[in-house]
Amino acid sequence: MDVTQTVPGPELVRRAAELVPLLQKHASWSEENRRLHDEVVEAMADAGLFRMRVPRRYGGYESDTRTLCDVAAHLARGDGSAAWTASVWWIPGWMVGMFPDEVQDEVFATPDVRVCGTLSPTGGAEPRPGGVLLNGQWGFISGAWHSQWQEIIAMGAAPDGTPMPVMMLVPMTDLEIVDDWYTAGMRGSGSVTTVARDVFVPAERVLPLPAVLQGQYASAGNADSPVWRAPLLGVAAASSVGTVLGLARAAREAFLDRLPGRKITYTSYESQAEAPVTHLQVAEATLKTDQAEFHAHRVTSLVDEKGRSGEPWTIEERARSRADVGAVCQLGRAAVDVLAMASGGSSIYSSVPIQRIARDVQTVNLHALMTPQTNYELYGRVLCGLEPNSFYI
Structure with a gap:
């Protein structure tokens, strides 16, 4: 399926509806194995669902949130874990668009890139020349097994030295995955724990969370987009x-x-x-x-x-x-x-x-x-x- 051109919302919703039988087929496997089946992830990628919150200049669709809602509703008809994981990828994927454009160039260079993440500051980021040194662990990281990057919140410091939460992007190859997702529900989401041990994060991949929550983003390329x-x-x-x-x-x-x-x-x-x-x-x-x-x-x-x-x-x-x-x-x-x-x-x-x-x-x-x-x-x-x-x- 060609997903290189901008795809309107109704077409993406139709594609999601067509995935329902496949999701139903693999739902039990995903639950038993506590992660999405590879075929499910590949099918969602082929349908263009991982490009919905990617800037157009990188081949994305910049889909509105009504389309996200309607797509996820169809996915959940087949498997709630698949729908939940897709929505989790959409949110940190959209958050990549807050970072400087050169950071986006790096992240979105991977076709159908998937970014997992959390808003819990369960780690620490110590200042280092040119960036920060990250240590900590983060639970409930849905889709970690199939992600290339993780958006992370950690406690850092403001310029005056006072504690301040910061948001950063870290390649999954820099993190450890703890296979601890044994739960009563949403088992197919693979929402495992990730761990950082003395991971250096360059300054351009670090943003102050208070500014982010107030809509003060660092991207010039997305400044005029309604999506951001x-x-x-x-x-x-x-x-x-x-x-x-x-x-x-x-x-x-x-x-x-x-x-x-x-x-x-x-x-x-x-x-x-x-x-x-x-x-x-x-x-x-x-x-x-x-x-x-x-x-x-x-x-x-x-x-x-x-x-x-x-x-x-x-x-x-x-x-x-x-x-x-x-x-x-x-x-x-x-x-x-x-x-x-x-x-x-x-x-x-x-x-x-x-x-x-x-x-x-x-x-x-x-x-x-x-x-x-x-x-x-x-x-x-x-x-x-x-x-x-x-x-x-």
């Missing part, structure tokens, strides 16, 4: 919601696929499809999914419209983007839970997809930046006229 006219957390929010939306849709598809011929054990209903309780369950789950879609598209619309107009973000809009993510997670999980409970005892077998879908959506809801209650509290605090109590807004 957005705050980091808003972009992260809009890039993540598609996975949960897709898992809710996957649950309904999986439930309806098993429905014909099923009865409700220990009742007089020989056909589950004819039972009023089933009608209530399917309707409730579908409406919750529809509500999740509203919040997913609201946050992507905010990011994309602000990017096109160049208007600054208000504190309330920043907090609402976090709240919209929380709503998608809460509603998506509720939709999956309804259908998982309606699937009967036989659904606990590993061969039945809905048990994996339920574990995956539960796992996403536990992510620190996506947990509904934390995000709602932040939004409500701002609505009540108080200052946000989070650095990540």
Whole structure:
């Protein structure tokens, strides 16, 4: 498939939908082996999905976040881990566009480059002539096995010597991978731990995180692009919601696929499809999914419209983007839970997809930046006229 030319959003969404059978085929393998199947990664690359957040001057598409959401929703219909990992690659991949152009030249020289990363400052960066010396370890690094670079946050120092978190890019060849991803959900994402031991990072690959969070990026080439006219957390929010939306849709598809011929054990209903309780369950789950879609598209619309107009973000809009993510997670999980409970005892077998879908959506809801209650509290605090109590807004 030719991906050398700019590809419009609807075409990328169509390609993602076509990958669903392949993702379903390898979902069990990916879960058992705790990483994505190589064929899945290659297929996503062939479809151009790793170029969606790459600048056009490097052969990328600069796709908007609505397209990211819709693509991830299709991927999650096949495998939640594949969708989640793709969204994680999109976010640090977009963050590469904040760095000086000469750094981007180096990173984007690799076709279909994949950059994993995290926002947790669980390492230290000591000043050295021409750069910093990095030590530390970072957990939950989704897609590390198939990445060429990692975006890393560590505690460094401001020019006056006060502690300051910094963001940097490090080749995966400079890092160690600890194979510790033994989890209840999202097992196929391969979200292992990475370790840096006395890794030298050149100064051009180091940015102050406070400046990044305020939208002060170092790239001249991306300065006029709508894609990079957005705050980091808003972009992260809009890039993540598609996975949960897709898992809710996957649950309904999986439930309806098993429905014909099923009865409700220990009742007089020989056909589950004819039972009023089933009608209530399917309707409730579908409406919750529809509500999740509203919040997913609201946050992507905010990011994309602000990017096109160049208007600054208000504190309330920043907090609402976090709240919209929380709503998608809460509603998506509720939709999956309804259908998982309606699937009967036989659904606990590993061969039945809905048990994996339920574990995956539960796992996403536990992510620190996506947990509904934390995000709602932040939004409500701002609505009540108080200052946000989070650095990540």
